[in-house]
Amino acid sequence: MDRLKGNALMLAGILLAAIYLFPLYWMYVTALKSGTEIMAYPPSFWPEDPTPIFGEVWTRLQMASYLKNSVLIAGGTTVLVVLFGTGCAYAMSRVKSVWIDVALFAVLMMQVLPSSLMVTPIFVFFNQIGLMDWPRGAVILAQAAKMLPLYIVLTRAAFLQVPAELEEAALVDGNSRVGAFLTIMVPLARNGILVTGVLVFLQSFGEYVYARSMIGTRELQPATVGLQSFMGPNSSDWSGVMSYAAIYVTPVLAIFVLLQRRIVSGLTSGALK
């Protein structure tokens, strides 16, 4: 009886997940359909005559250049955020004082600033100091400021899990603060650092507002901006658009599947603190 109930619930669960994930399925199916099949009524839910055009879309839209820029922006942002954020997260997890509380409050406030609203002053500011000559660098700097607070909050939660006694033992053994931080604390918190770093990378890989507003040259634009200009206001090349989207997000989904468990636990540990 209980087993029957469990199986029925499992079926319902699979159905719910399938409904939720339908948009992703539809992206892949559409990418494989031919032009005429896309306009068919009723629509087919399985491609009758799969015609993959990934290669053609890849070269026609010069996706190599777009994706290279996306990786560059995401990578640059992640490096900056890890460099600036790890030590801060560590110190904020160890020191208890009013000043740290104030700093943490400030960080939490900066976490919620919407990019679409920050881009106006950042653009004018960067323009005046000449940063617009390196548009991708400008996007990296702005995006790192957007991601740094989130990284600090989540990584701080990871450092909180490391027992302080381990660090104290290292200090008693004659390690310097820097040494204890780099050789004891960072390795012990590496899981949290890694997962949060991956999150920062993935978020920046899909960044749009800053890139759209600050990068004018096509050769320097990332894949989001490329997709948007490909779609245009009235695109009807849906198999092309969905092929582009599939090429773009499949690596993201693959990383997600690999790290799913860790991402969930990393997010939930820091989300409420």
Add this chain to the structure above:
Amino acid sequence: MQALPLPRSLRPGFSLGGLIDGRGFDTLLVLTALGYLAVFSAWPLVYNLIMSLQEVDLFSLASFDRPFVGLDNYREVISAPEMPQILGNTAVFVIASVSLQLVLGFALALFFELRFPGASFLRGLFLAGWIMPPLVVGAIWSWILAGDFGVLNYALKSLGIIDENIFWLSDPARSLWSVIIANIWLGVPFNLILLSVGLAGIPEDLYEAAEMDGATRVQRFLTITLPLMRAQLGAVISLGTIFTLQQFDLFAGLTQGGPSNSSNVMQYWSWQLSFQEYQIGLGSVISVLMIGFVIGLAAIYVRSTRHEQVY
């Protein structure tokens, strides 16, 4: 956690050597990150406020000596003919998105809490939506919602809910809702996971005791689940509102605020004014107002969770 024996209070006045080894090390680490944020987040905030009082357009963009116009920009934005519509759209967008995300996320969280085989794996699949670049989500939904060949219209017609195709993106009465639908899809995973964490924290024996006392399922939900989930629900609602006000990419991917502002919201309008009409002074006015609202909301949220925090 016990108080640490090592002296690491942040008192002013440390030696240069202390920066590397003593309590100054912590200060240095924190100040490095805060310094970055001060230059690239806090200063733009201040600069935004200054620009909102200046006349900033393409010609004065690079100049450091721009004319101050007092509150003229604010007057112009507030009296703009499209202002009431866009403000109303923003309210509808936030309230509809947050409440529907919450209802769906909560229902799913309760369902997956039933502990059947594969429940946590299936629940994890929902996070795939959360990790997707929002602009791509916008692209996929604009195909699903397409008027002629969109699969949503087909599904609704097959189910007998509608007779005629709905032109979701180009019908002014629906365009905002097409963005809301996509935004709910994006926000459900976040609600589901946070609420699941809360549900998992409710002790099982509370339910068992209530069941023995003859409480029905509904009574147990109303008297145990809801009150004990108050903190989580508050978190989901405030964070959901904040994230919804950050949403930009879906508007870019779906409707670009159109047709004729029927799906425009404040954060997109601000960007349009700055980057499409080059009325940067006006763009920063909206930016100042909306950022003030978001920060106020976040401050209330953080303060309200303070007593529950474990440092």
